[in-house]
Amino acid sequence: MNTTNLAENLQLPFQSESSVEPLKTIISLDNVNIRYGSFHAVKDASMEIYEHQVTAFIGPSGCGKSTVLRSINRMNDMIRGATLQGKVLFNGQDLYEKSVDPVLIRRRIGMVFQKPNPFPKSIYENIAWGARVNGYRGDYDELVETSLQRAALWDEVKDKLKQNALRLSGGQQQRLCIARTIAVQPEVILMDEPASALDPIATSRIEELILQLKQSYTIIIVTHNMGQASRVSDYTAFFMVDQNRTGYLQEYEATEQLFLNPVHKKTEEYISGKFG
Structure with missing residues (x-):
């Protein structure tokens, strides 16, 4: 593989070794196996996610990227027949212990979905509602403004806060959903695939926002866009699927390492577009 041309095409951000600081593990997956009924969706996934880094999950359709992502805040619990074996640790706490409340997990580990899904309420209420449900006792006007500012949306909507959120453009709706997630003060x-339904300009805004948000949050993103993974992520996990349609983690490295010097041939073939 011509790594020079690949780096140019992917606009890969390089960092010198001297700029690297010790990283804190915030999430650990230890031999995670996920099943939907009798179907073995993901097998033996183990990895560490680092605080204030962007981690991208890439791989062909059906390889378990989104399944693993949803396991981190127990969204798979909502799917009938879904089970998990192994451990998912968040700051050392096993999220699948019986004593752990998944609702509390989702306050600390928020989620933004592929398709923007604002509530059919005002822009203001989209931000305030979740915080209110979670018992927020501070200044709601300040919370709404701060959340929208962090999502790079305030200047566009500050005079339209009573307007129905569904009147916003797709890109604005997605940033509103990010602001709504921020409002409940998660850590992760x-x-x-937060930009897959958006046009290139809106996608660029989301990517810029991700790079800004990692200063305050740990971000994990599923994407089919190799350029996007290289532009926004610090670490990349490449998932594959075996002959039984079971997903597995093929390779997990710093993004620069994985894109320019992958260990496995399948990784090289995928990121160079030979299949996908």
Whole structure:
């Protein structure tokens, strides 16, 4: 593989070794196996996610990227027949212990979905509602403004806060959903292909926002866009699927390492577009 041309095409951000600081593990997956009924969706996934880094999950359709992502805040619990074996640790706490409340998990590990899904309420209420449900006792006007500012949306909507959120453009709706997630003050934000339904300009805004948000949050993003993974992520996990349609983690490295010097041939073939 011509790594020079690949780096140019993917606009890969390089960092010198001297700029690297010790990283804190915030999430650990230890031999995670996920099943939907009798179907073995993901097998033996183990990895560490680092605080204030962007981690991208890439791989062909059906390889278990979104399944693994949803396991991190127990969204798979909502799917009938879904089971998990192994451990998912968040700051050392096993999220699948019986004593753990998944609702509390989702306050600390928020999620942004592929298709923007604002509530059919005002822009203001989209931000305030979740915080209110979670017992927020501070200044709601300040919370709404701060959340929208962090989502790079305030200047566009500050005079339209009573307007129905469904009147916003697709890109604005997605940033509103990010602001809504921020408002409940999570530590981690999961993003399941957050820009796949958006045009290139809106996609660029989301990517810029991700790079800004990692200063305050840990972000994990599922994406089919190799350029996007290279532009926004610090670490990349490449998932594959075996002959039984079971997903598995093929390779997990710093993004620069994985894109320019992958260990496995399948990784090289995928990121160079030979299949996908």
